[in-house]
Amino acid sequence: MAEVLVYVDHVDGAVRKPTLELLTLARRIGEPVAVALGNGAADTAATLAEHGAVKVLTHDAPEYAAYLVVPKVDALQAAHEAVAPAAVLVPSSVEGKEIAARLALRIGSGIITDAVDLEAGDEGGPVATQSVFAASFTTKSRVVKGTPVITVKPNSAAVEAAPAAGAVEGLSVTFSAQATGTQVTGRTPRESTGRPELTEAAIVVSGGRGVNGAENFAIIEALADQLGAAVGASRAAVDAGWYPHTNQVGQTGKSVSPQLYIANGISGAIQHRAGMQTSKTIVAVNKDAEAPIFELVDYGVVGDLFDVVPQLTEEIKTRKG
Amino acid sequence: MSLRIVVTVKYVPDATGDRHFADDLTVDRDDVDGLLSELDEYAVEQALQIAEGRRDEGGDAEVTVVTIGPEDAKDALRKALSMGADKAIHVEDDDLHGTDVIGTSLVLAKAIEKAGFDLVVSGMASTDGTMGVVPALVAERLGVPQVTLLSEVSVEDGTVKGRRDGDTASEQLQAQLPAVVSVTDQSGEARYPSFKGIMAAKKKPVQSWDLSDLDIEAEEVGLDGAFTKVESAAERPARSAGTIVKDEGEGGKQLAEFLASQKFI
Numbered sequence: 001m002a003e004v005l006v007y008v009d010h011v012d013g014a015v016r017k018p019t020l021e022l023l024t025l026a027r028r029i030g031e032p033v034a035v036a037l038g039n040g041a042a043d044t045a046a047t048l049a050e051h052g053a054v055k056v057l058t059h060d061a062p063e064y065a066a067y068l069v070v071p072k073v074d075a076l077q078a079a080h081e082a083v084a085p086a087a088v089l090v091p092s093s094v095e096g097k098e099i100a101a102r103l104a105l106r107i108g109s110g111i112i113t114d115a116v117d118l119e120a121g122d123e124g125g126p127v128a129t130q131s132v133f134a135a136s137f138t139t140k141s142r143v144v145k146g147t148p149v150i151t152v153k154p155n156s157a158a159v160e161a162a163p164a165a166g167a168v169e170g171l172s173v174t175f176s177a178q179a180t181g182t183q184v185t186g187r188t189p190r191e192s193t194g195r196p197e198l199t200e201a202a203i204v205v206s207g208g209r210g211v212n213g214a215e216n217f218a219i220i221e222a223l224a225d226q227l228g229a230a231v232g233a234s235r236a237a238v239d240a241g242w243y244p245h246t247n248q249v250g251q252t253g254k255s256v257s258p259q260l261y262i263a264n265g266i267s268g269a270i271q272h273r274a275g276m277q278t279s280k281t282i283v284a285v286n287k288d289a290e291a292p293i294f295e296l297v298d299y300g301v302v303g304d305l306f307d308v309v310p311q312l313t314e315e316i317k318t319r320k321g
Numbered sequence: 322m323s324l325r326i327v328v329t330v331k332y333v334p335d336a337t338g339d340r341h342f343a344d345d346l347t348v349d350r351d352d353v354d355g356l357l358s359e360l361d362e363y364a365v366e367q368a369l370q371i372a373e374g375r376r377d378e379g380g381d382a383e384v385t386v387v388t389i390g391p392e393d394a395k396d397a398l399r400k401a402l403s404m405g406a407d408k409a410i411h412v413e414d415d416d417l418h419g420t421d422v423i424g425t426s427l428v429l430a431k432a433i434e435k436a437g438f439d440l441v442v443s444g445m446a447s448t449d450g451t452m453g454v455v456p457a458l459v460a461e462r463l464g465v466p467q468v469t470l471l472s473e474v475s476v477e478d479g480t481v482k483g484r485r486d487g488d489t490a491s492e493q494l495q496a497q498l499p500a501v502v503s504v505t506d507q508s509g510e511a512r513y514p515s516f517k518g519i520m521a522a523k524k525k526p527v528q529s530w531d532l533s534d535l536d537i538e539a540e541e542v543g544l545d546g547a548f549t550k551v552e553s554a555a556e557r558p559a560r561s562a563g564t565i566v567k568d569e570g571e572g573g574k575q576l577a578e579f580l581a582s583q584k585f586i
């Protein structure tokens with residue numbers, strides 16, 4: 001069976017969920033061979049094996065942390081040469097997309113970004129589903145030249161356990177002249193809030209301009225915590241300095257696709273929709289009955305969020321006993 | 322020596338319009354007005370600031386904007402010129418219709434090389450394709466460092482520095498010129514063209530290049546040259562109308578009831 005390269009997104013050996021989703025999708029087209037790079041690369045093997053990786057190619061070198069993107073492209077290119085895969089799958093993070101694109105160019109292939117689904121096509125080679133124009137269209141595309149390189153958005157598949165050998169093999173990598181071009185001279189890790197990762201969360205509770213102040217985001221956080229949810233924000237709330245940009249949902253923020261999205265005091269501008277329209281169930285609280293967000297909702301409450309949200313939080317607390 | 326800055330700007334269908342695909346599954350450009358991708362305004366702004374900084378220190382700088390697109394794409398160039406860019410290059414050729422991202426990066430890289438550059442500034446993503454990979458591809462093709470997705474950027478003594486806010490960390494980056502940078506919408510508000518700027522833009526030079534000017538064969542670009550193929554595009558079915566209630570004092574409780582019925586609590 002054809003092998004499929006899966007690029008592993010991990011933090012010091014802890015595999016991030018979108019990679020496990022990729023392993024599920026990879027099994028539809030072939031046998032997943034994972035590529036894990038950098039500090040803790042070998043520690044990813046057990047998790048990857050549990051989720052279907054027949055092989056785990058690992059390599060660590062100081063270059064991965066010290067320079068931007070290109071060392072990882074060099075390594076993925078080496079893995080591509082070693083394996084001659086039927087496809088290369090990469091998580092659709094900001095960095096993942098850049099790595100995938102440069103790899104595609106080097107190996108003479110096309111690239112599809114931000115796929116939301118993947119299936120084996122009739123003519124051989126995967127067919128990717130994309131959700132485009134702020135999720136108002138669904139397209140199906142193929143890479144028609146070279147080895148398909150496809151980046152896949154988080155939450156595009158359910159994570160399935162599928163134990164496989166996961167044999168660890170060292171990858172041999174020679175860095176290119178470009179590898180050391182962009183130095184990383186400092187790195188401040190993001191502080192964990194203890195809440196789920198925004199793009200991976202099953203439930204997202206968001207606040208917009210209607211929240212009207214940084215201190216009022218406590219109301220949003222309290223609801224999120226009752227639901228075990230991540231907190232999101234509109235750009236208006238972020239630009240006002242009420243919540244960090246890392247929590248922005250939308251075209252220039254994160255795109256989320258949770259089971260449940262609750263928008264509070266958010267009007268539903270096209271750029272916000274672009275980041276949340278594919279959520280399975282959408283709920284909004286807004287005092288303006290004409291707000292465009294209500295066109296999207298499964299359930300909407302026309303009302304003041306300062307009344308509705310705390311009451312909802314209390315009611316959930318009561319119901320949970 | 323003059324610092325040569327090239328800004329890549331894309332002409333896109335207005336995101337607030339009713340965007341559609343044409344029969345050949347490329348973007349329908351007739352139905353919806355086009356404009357300079359709003360995210361490229363940030364690129365123009367940062368390029369202008371870098372150039373102004375350079376001039377303030379007694380140096381010289383020149384900002385050239387380049388676009389690949391149909392005749393109308395000149396509008397995007399005019400907007401950038403009226404913001405303050407010095408000159409513009411329009412790459413236009415019928416054979417470019419349907420070019421994918423690999424082809425787009427080829428044409429941009431050739432145009433940038435022909436124009437001559439020390440620094441390329443791009444937006445973080447277009448507002449239609451939204452791939453966010455063109456800057457990385459152009460850097461790969463030009464063989465220069467990519468310093469991308471910056472929310473802060475500065476150039477000094479032949480070095481570009483910036484801050485990249487990623488998913489798990491915020492990074493400080495640095496590279497020697499020549500380099501390709503891309504900037505996010507966090508990099509700083511883009512200026513509005515002044516009346517004077519709009520008038521001045523009318524007199525600024527706009528060069529037109531076609532594929533032969535760039536030594537690119539027609540087969541390398543366009544729908545036929547594309548490395549990817551769109552097989553179908555379907556409009557997402559409208560969501561069925563949801564339940565909307567007015568809060569009469571019990572709105573939170575009613576919402577809790579809905580969430581419970583959907584097994585979220």
Ligand SMILES: Cc1cc2nc3c(=O)[nH]c(=O)nc-3n(C[C@H](O)[C@H](O)[C@H](O)COP(=O)(O)OP(=O)(O)OC[C@H]3O[C@@H](n4cnc5c(N)ncnc54)[C@H](O)[C@@H]3O)c2cc1C
Pocket residue numbers: 207208209210211233234235236237248249250251252253254264265266267268269270271272275285286287288291303304305306359360448506
């Ligand atoms: C290139 C570009 C990229 C962009 N990217 C993004 C992006 O990634 N994410 C994003 O969100 N936006 C983005 N935007 C901005 C977007 O266009 C909107 O401006 C933004 O989403 C508006 O945020 P909002 O809904 O919070 O604010 P508003 O549109 O001001 O809406 C506030 C809403 O809150 C309601 N409200 C007020 N008070 C209350 C109350 N007490 N109780 C209940 N409801 C109340 C109001 O009725 C209103 O509907 C982008 C714009 C551009 C041009």
Ligand SMILES: Cc1cc2nc3c(=O)[nH]c(=O)nc-3n(C[C@H](O)[C@H](O)[C@H](O)COP(=O)(O)OP(=O)(O)OC[C@H]3O[C@@H](n4cnc5c(N)ncnc54)[C@H](O)[C@@H]3O)c2cc1C
Pocket residue numbers: 110111112113132133329330331332348358360361364387388389390420421422423425429442443444445446447448449450451452453454455456549
């Ligand atoms: C909905 C949609 C989905 C698409 N999906 C794919 C796909 O999966 N694979 C694929 O190969 N192609 C795809 N394309 C085609 C691709 O978008 C174009 O080739 C495009 O010009 C480059 O990609 P982008 O617009 O996403 O640019 P991005 O990488 O998002 O743009 C980043 C920056 O590059 C610069 N730039 C981009 N295009 C131009 C231009 N024409 N002129 C000047 N500067 C420019 C701008 O500075 C811009 O801010 C898609 C197009 C659409 C409309």
